[in-house]
Amino acid sequence: MNRILLPVLATLLLLAACGSSPTPQSDPAPTVDPVIEAIISQALADTFALDALRELCDEVGPRLAGSEGMRRAHAWGLRRLAEAGADTAWTEEVMAPRWERGVEWARLTHPYDTPLPMLGLGRSIGTDGVPLEAEVLAVSDWDELEARQDEVAGKIVLFDPPWVHYGANVQYRAHAASRAAEYGAVAALIRPAGFGQNTPHTGVMRYADDQPRIPSASLSSEGAALIHRLSDQGVKPRVALSMEAENFDDGPCANVLGDLRGRELPEEIVLIGGHLDAWDTGGGAHDDGGGCVIMVAALKVLNDLDLRPRRTIRVVLFTSEEYGGQGGDAYAEIHADEIDHHVLALESDAGCFAPSGFSVKADSLTITELAPFAAPLAGLGADNVYPGWAGVDIGPLVEQGVLGVGHRVHGEEYFRYHHAPSDVFEAVRPEDLAANVAAVAAFIYAVADYPHPLPQPKDD
Numbered sequence: 001m002n003r004i005l006l007p008v009l010a011t012l013l014l015l016a017a018c019g020s021s022p023t024p025q026s027d028p029a030p031t032v033d034p035v036i037e038a039i040i041s042q043a044l045a046d047t048f049a050l051d052a053l054r055e056l057c058d059e060v061g062p063r064l065a066g067s068e069g070m071r072r073a074h075a076w077g078l079r080r081l082a083e084a085g086a087d088t089a090w091t092e093e094v095m096a097p098r099w100e101r102g103v104e105w106a107r108l109t110h111p112y113d114t115p116l117p118m119l120g121l122g123r124s125i126g127t128d129g130v131p132l133e134a135e136v137l138a139v140s141d142w143d144e145l146e147a148r149q150d151e152v153a154g155k156i157v158l159f160d161p162p163w164v165h166y167g168a169n170v171q172y173r174a175h176a177a178s179r180a181a182e183y184g185a186v187a188a189l190i191r192p193a194g195f196g197q198n199t200p201h202t203g204v205m206r207y208a209d210d211q212p213r214i215p216s217a218s219l220s221s222e223g224a225a226l227i228h229r230l231s232d233q234g235v236k237p238r239v240a241l242s243m244e245a246e247n248f249d250d251g252p253c254a255n256v257l258g259d260l261r262g263r264e265l266p267e268e269i270v271l272i273g274g275h276l277d278a279w280d281t282g283g284g285a286h287d288d289g290g291g292c293v294i295m296v297a298a299l300k301v302l303n304d305l306d307l308r309p310r311r312t313i314r315v316v317l318f319t320s321e322e323y324g325g326q327g328g329d330a331y332a333e334i335h336a337d338e339i340d341h342h343v344l345a346l347e348s349d350a351g352c353f354a355p356s357g358f359s360v361k362a363d364s365l366t367i368t369e370l371a372p373f374a375a376p377l378a379g380l381g382a383d384n385v386y387p388g389w390a391g392v393d394i395g396p397l398v399e400q401g402v403l404g405v406g407h408r409v410h411g412e413e414y415f416r417y418h419h420a421p422s423d424v425f426e427a428v429r430p431e432d433l434a435a436n437v438a439a440v441a442a443f444i445y446a447v448a449d450y451p452h453p454l455p456q457p458k459d460d
Contacts (some may be wrong), residue, residue, distance in 0.1 A: 043438035049297035057283030065320035066098035077256035085303025086258030096320035102244025153184030178208035178217035187339030271392035293349030309448035328393035347391030359388030369455035381440035
């Protein structure tokens with residue numbers, strides 16, 4: 001046996017004999033459990049996560065649900081889970097939407113000719129094989145569209161709302177096409193739900209059933225601002241748009257799963273996951289390759305230290321989050337008979353910046369009870385536990401009463417990379433990735449090995 005692990009195992013035996021594990025109801029001890037220290041040290045020193053993320057971004061590449069890239073990602077996930085020490089690793093079929101981008105471009109054609117950075121929005125239709133050219137009507141928001149509805153027919157409508165935050169801006173990505181089509185627009189363009197250096201951002205859009213379907217695409221913030229300024233000066237800008245985008249019938253895809261079976265309470269499941277699908281514009285490093293890698297690497301850290309917790313830790317790499325969460329829905333349906341055995345679900349889908357803690361979808365008392373599990377992570381800056389969103393993919397579980405936790409980071413720069421060509425391997429700092437693995441591995445081990453019933457959401 002590795003002599004380095006002997007102190008860790010001895011500590012485990014001592015803790016088991018003395019029953020000295022901290023309880024969520026009590027204040028955290030002033031010193032960190034040496035087992036947790038060992039987990040953090042191992043995670044910070046290991047390079048598994050960085051290599052796995054590089055491989056996912058560079059060699060697997062773009063991976064929309066239902067694509068060949070996603071099939072490569074399935075194989076990557078199964079292999080990496082096996083390398084991490086999962087007792088079992090398998091896939092579960094998910095029927096998911098399928099969409100292909102094809103070749104696309106946009107140009108400003110009046111008052112002069114110049115290319116415009118653009119990305120078609122996911123699930124948009126194309127331009128029927130020929131470029132579409134029209135005058136652009138630029139509006140700042142829904143209210144201005146309504147006020148100028150008589151000017152819309154035959155034009156491309158550009159929605160250029162100022163950047164507020166993702167929740168406020170993403171509504172234009174989702175609904176611009178149908179809102180513009182209602183008044184006769186031939187296409188819709190948006191300022192992206194993100195920001196960067198002349199970089200457009202894609203993402204899924206939705207068509208209303210009662211409106212015509214028109215092409216929809218994102219420009220860069222700078223491109224949208226240029227057209228809006230020209231429009232305000234009465235120049236009447238024109239844009240040519242060409243998109244080969246095509247939708248197909250839903251087809252088979254898969255979630256990828258791996259279990260580290262619990263030593264005493266294997267029927268109780270602590271689920272940790274991220275979404276494996278990513279847009280076809282970059283490597284999907286922050287969204288959400290890093291989240292998947294963090295979860296797999298956390299399992300490897302525990303396996304490397306011969307730490308098998310009381311409960312089963314299940315890693316789930318969900319598919320089709322970007323199209324609307326079909327992977328999360330499918331998991332809840334397939335595992336309906338054992339949802340009551342899920343004692344906590346943790347999702348990472350906020351990027352791989354420096355860790356900041358955990359948000360919890362629960363009442364204040366439950367959050368207070370959960371906070372001591374993160375208290376030993378103060379050295380990583382990840383001890384903050386507060387109310388908030390847990391995640392899209394674990395949402396169906398949370399709705400059925402499972403305690404939902406979101407892994408959180410200092411994501412002030414996240415929307416420079418979100419759904420953009422800039423979301424590549426180089427965008428992730430190795431030290432941040434390692435710190436996130438350490439935070440998740442330590443937190444999830446403390447939860448999964450806790451000798452008492454875990455905190456659960458209280459009824460309202």
